[in-house]
Amino acid sequence: MLSSGKAAVYRRYPFTIVLKRVVEKPEVQPLRLKLDPGSKTTGIALVNDANDKVIFAAELSHRGQTIKASLDRRRALRRGRRQRKTRYRKSRWQNRRRKPGWLPTSLESRLANILTWVRRLCQYASIVALSQELVKFDPQLLDNPDIAGIEYQQGKLAGYEVRAFLLEKWNRTCAYCGKQDIPLQVEHIQARANGGTNRASNLTLACQPCNKAKDTFPIEVFLANKPEVLTRLLAQAKRPLKDAAAVNATRYALLERLQAVGLPVECGTGGLTKYNRTQRGLPKSHWLDAACVGKRTPEVLHVKGVVPLLMTATGHGSRQMCRVDRYGFPRGRAKQAKKVSGFQTGDMIKAVVTSGKKVGTYVGRVAVRSTGSFNLTTEQGTIQGIRSRFCQPVHRSDGYGYRYGASFPLPQEGTPLSSPRLKGQGAPEAEVR
Template identity: 60%
Template sequence: MRSQFLALSFAIKQTYRVEVSVVNPKSFRNIAKANITRKETQALSKVFVLDTNKQPLNPIHSGRARMLLSQGKAAVFRRYPFTVILNKEVVNPKVESLRVKIDPGAKTTGLALVNDSTGEVVWAAQLQHRGFQIRDALTSRRQLRRSRRNRKTRYRKPRFLNRTRPEGWLPPSLNSRVANILTWVNRLSSISQITAISQELVRFDTQQMEDAEISGIGYQQGTLFGYEIREFLLEKWNRTCAYCGAKDKPLEIEHINARSKGGSNRISNLCLACTSCNQKKGNQDIKDFLKGKPDLLKCILSQAKRPLADTAAVNATRWNLYYNLKKTGLPVEVGTGGRTKYNRTIRGLDKTHYWDAACVGASTPEQLITSEVKPLLIAAKGHGTRQQCRTDKFGFPSRYCKRTKFHKGFQTGDIVKAVVTSGKKIGTYVGRLATRATGSFNISTTDGLVQGISHKYCLPLHKKDGYSYIQ
């Protein structure tokens, strides 16, 4: 019975060397060795634990997990997030309930697991989306297809109304954001006891709370009008002075084209400036004020007209995400951006995506224990492409892709550890793999790309799952 549930068999040595014997041939193609060092486990937050039946238990300290591994009582089940599996069944365990908290964003989403009863942040991560990459790829594909269609089917009648979209359809670039979050909610549910979900859904709006009937210009220019603009401008201009680049200074809202000369209050005419720059510019025309800095002038004008793509992406996906989270069967609490900022400020936490996630909703404990939290940085990379050929910059085929995905037991996207003992590239490299049929691979590490690493030196740490990780 035990062999049906253990995903990894092992032999523990005193040097914390774990021999991982692969059981599932569909996801793992060879037998490899993975080194679990004291330094690696110390760089972790709480470690997730499963019993032999894959039943979630309470997360434990990394030191205790290291002890279980060294004593042969557990094996490494998954590297990211780090999870161990016991070699025995735990009957009627007392498992504490956890709440997964989500702070959705257009580019990056914050995730956190919080124990509501103790206030402990068990695990935190920030998830980087690839929605804008998908949008650019779809644009490129559309251009190539249009060119080919004009060349080969110029006499065919256009067919634009022969496709129907299901209810709740989202473009692929937006749907990927929702899918990424749901994927990680399901993964965390499989390795921990999650009983509730909190999601940041809308902005803080006390004006409508005070007067539910307010509408029109009274709603647009009321109590929160200045608050919303300031928060948006801080994000848009990266909390720096647009003219001198100063940071950590009081910033004021500056009209690029002065009101006295016909400038409006539109977002595209507003930027941030420190007090000295604001007074120095006065009501001058920005072209006269930056006459000697043409590059800075061009940068400010382009930044001011930047579309609200991030805001539109969040607004288009937030309700879709909410309805999908409701389908999990867990109670979903929604919070506002104003409450999140308030909770984070009074608890003295830094402005990061994962701390924002920990502070989402009214359920946030009065005191959050964050002393041993080391966030996991996750980046969505996708699962490759189905293109049969690569094209040059003109859209013509330049080379063809092989149908074989596995080379020497590896595939592109695997996270490996390469210990090179000879040659010009002696050293240890950990990162995401790009394979070649020749067996000479490339490894993307945190320090950059390392090319030409032989497959003989590569040890698999984490099989391809569409994401890259930095602990």
């Protein structure tokens, strides 16, 4: 359609075309948008419930840690400034009030990224329903198994959330020998025979030989000849649930904002997502987890040939008028014009250089200069001194970086695609809101 002139490129990322002629009865099939929110990366998948195909897949990388680091630097500069001999300025922090439902900036950024792409995809495709992984871990339940009634404790997902949490915490690796891609078992660091509990901080993962060899020995005795492994294991066992806390703090806020879009929202848990993925023999990845969110996951998912779009939130630049040194004093001049010759920093361009020392074709992100001599960042490196007359736009800056990931691997005979499974099985249940 593009070569015949019936359509034109509307957007490069995600690649979208627009028809140049009116179609009386277009064949448009309803799609379901599935989301697997994460602390660092969110999986996105568009699934056609009619033919069980994954139409589009993406992985959205957030910039929450970058925002937090920037705020930490700003706070350090302000604290240092208060210690100088400068004029007195009245305190303003007592006049600040937080609105109901306030979230830290790093968490608000995650919600804004997800909602931005929900709205964009709703413009490009006929989405009629949403699916969201509402909760991945429940730290209260992990630390206190008696917090809920007997029906919940003996439900079909009993223990499944704990196993999913341990797989994430210990990176699907045996804590004692470091082996991966093997069946793993839940192991008590301090054996229950010696007074150990079922708290998440006392649980780890071990392969069957290591689990059998440890038996009821104290961890200090079992790893007496491996002091570095003992130190790492004890430190990782006390690792804070920072990523889980970020997801839990934003899950219901995301649900409320998705409901405001006006589409029905189906909710499921992380244990249900893992159950769906393992039952369908799919490998572990963010976009495949998104495709398996919710109870309305097809029995057979057609994912052959799907290439996920890897999107990284980069922001829309800095509000600083000029850069400062480590003491907080300006070290440059104020910002110049944002656009030069119709380009701005962050645009993806194609430069066809026909003269000079840099003859060739380059594609990448541009950093503009008021002189008209741009820097172009490509996969091979940074090319400096590209004149604006050689540049043509490919994709305008929209706050995100794009690249394509590896296509879905085709299964080989005798090669299982599912991730290592723990002891125990369970059938899932979903929650619909």
